[in-house]
Amino acid sequence: MCGIVGAVSQRDVEGILLEGLRRLEYRGYDSAGLATLDSSGQVNRARELGKVAALADAVAAHPAPGHVGIAHTRWATHGEPSRINAHPHMSGERLAIVHNGIIENYQALRDQLREEGYSFTSQTDTEVIAHLIEKHYQEDRNLFRAVKAAIGQLRGAFALAVVHADEPDHLVVCREGSPLVIGVGIGENFIASDQLALLPVTDRFMFLEEGDLADIHLDRVAIFDREGAPVEREITRFEHGHDAADKGEYRHYMLKEIYEQPAVIKATMEGRLTDSHVLEQALGTEAGKLLENVRHVQIIACGTSYHAGMVARYWIEELAGVPCSVEVASEFRYRKHVIQPDTLFLCISQSGETADTLAALRQAKKAGFRAALAICNVPGSSLVRESDLVVMTQAGPEIGVASTKAFTTQLTALLLFTLALARHNGLSEEKETEIVQALKLVPGQVADVLALDGDIAELSEAFVDKHHSLFLGRGSQFPVALEGALKLKEISYIHAEAYPAGELKHGPLALVDSEMPVVTVAPNNDLVEKLKSNLEEVRARGGELFVFADRDAGVTAEDGIHVMQIPSVHPITAPIVFTVPLQLLAYHVAVLKGTDVDQPRNLAKSVTVE
Ligand code: G6P
Secondary structure, X not given: OOEXXXXXXXOOOHHHHHHHHHHOHHHOOOEEEEEEEOOOOOEEEEEEEOOHHHHHHHHHHOOOOOOEEEEEEEOOOOOOOOOOOOOOEEEXXXXXXXXXXXXOOHHHXXXXXXXXXXXXOOOOOHHHHHHHHHHHHHHHOOXXXXXXXXXXXXXXEEEEEEEEOOOOOOXXXXXXXXXXXXXXXXXXXXXXXXXXXXXXXXXXXXXXXXXXXXXEOOOOEEEEOOOOOEEXXXXXXXXXXXXXXXXOOOOOHHHHHHHOHHHHHHHHHOOOEOOOOEOHHHHOOOHHHHHOOOOEEEEEEOHHHHHHHHHHHHHHHHHHOOOEEEEEHHHHOOOOOOOOXXXXXXXXXXXXXXXXXXXXXXXXXXXXXXXXXXXXXXOOOHHHHHOOEEEEOOOOOOOOOOOOHHHHHHHHHHHHHHHHHHHOOOOOHHHHHHHHHHHHHHHHHHHHHHOOHHHHHHHXXXXXXXXXXXXXXXXXXXXXXXXXXXXXXXXXOOEXXXXXXXXXXXXXXXXXXXXXXXXXXXXXXXXXXXXXXXHHHHHHOOOOEEEEEEOOOOOOOEOOEEEEEEOOOOOOOHHHHHXXXXXXXXXXXXXXXXXXXXXXXXXXXXXXXX
16 A cells, blocks of 8 residues: 655755665565655655665765655555655646545546646646646645645545655645654654654654644644644654564554554555545556456465355355355465356455465466455465455554454455445445445444453453363354464464354253353344344353453353443444454463464464475
């Protein structure tokens, strides 16, 4: 995904910009560029296809000195990856801009600007913004007001940073649906998509809010909200302890990663949603073309990623009405399969390097599937390189072997993909808006579940001396039960099995007694009444039940039934939220048992061999 860096300083900013870009490389990109304003009142611009290192070489050969500058790593949406399409984009010789996000009405604006005499050198939506700002600038020669007027005409999700050679002492930035943070220095100020980009120069940050517009000078930062009112945004200090490679205040990486979920789920949505719909282009330049006429989706994955795929199947069939099959990669690759026409092949993988998943993808390509889509967490991984379309999760590095934040961000990305696919298959605008609104509530709901951590830790004591456990779920919560059981077995070594609750009578009920705790997830959906009957079946056999229930589901604590109330959640987004208490349960049981939580015996984080 695109990354932005900018600086206003008393020193040359080239080095700061290049280092910032290097630190944003993890986001994934295809080209990089920068522009600075030099003392002679000129814009120095450099752009290169490929790595930041190539840009650094270009700048070394032709220096771009200047005390004010903007820089960018581009991940193509409108127009192929190329030097011409790389940012910064300019209008004339004096205005330069970098942009992260998607402008939905760019075609209409482009047509209009063309009629007015502006010519375009790239295929990007960004160049439209550059000309639009320049047009307003010509009216009253004030960059801040020109940016404000221009963004009033833009629809979509974006973050911008703009400089003008006629106003060489500042830069103007805005945030509307894509992230942007201001780094506060001493006698200098910075901006970036992510605070990690600026850690070499400052540890004090102001996070812009949606709709904010800011004017960044050497010694002051003025921020205005969407209505144009001046606002203060709190300065927070970056805690180095929270760096990816450090456990910080947490006892284990797994716990840290569980707690990161509200932030990384939000990051996975960021720049990809408006208030009412998914921005299809944000899923990739080719998304529209590849999602059209998809008649079948074949999902392939392993482990936790496979469970994410199982949840997605419920969504894809319910919302898009497209048949969907899910299979573990190691099975798929060794059997003959019938390929339905217009099948989209969807691989899910945290690492992007799982041997079976890659082998299945390569086979599928030979067998002639329509297109390959990847949901992945590691930019530049083999899976990313070999797929036609990629939706990156923004979980950041996941160190704990038992996957947690990768799973919930995979679900988030899969729901975004499902909505985009569903739009091609008759999903109503109202329904899409309803789900988008529900999705935006998820980070807060996950945070509410994390607040139950202490209670879940107490509950976990009942599992320490047990050898077996059963997890039950219905509908899209069945894969959540599978994932909960996987977490418990991986890190506590307690045998845990998951069943669709309706299958109870067909076998597992024979195992139920007081030594077999039964864990259930009970969201408030149309299957909850049936689930309650299943719970009675367990109770009647002396089984002890641990139920994580939507507070509106009407499940009450009784003898033999422990109920933990979860915030009320939309049935579609419930699998994301209900996963979290099961992660915490597994974690606390493992801690009580004294196992190696982050590196459980016999398991590996990335399975790159068969
Ligand atoms: C290993 C890991 C799991 C992961 C699975 C698939 O088993 O321990 O956490 O779910 O591989 O990995 P992937 O990187 O393809 O998601």
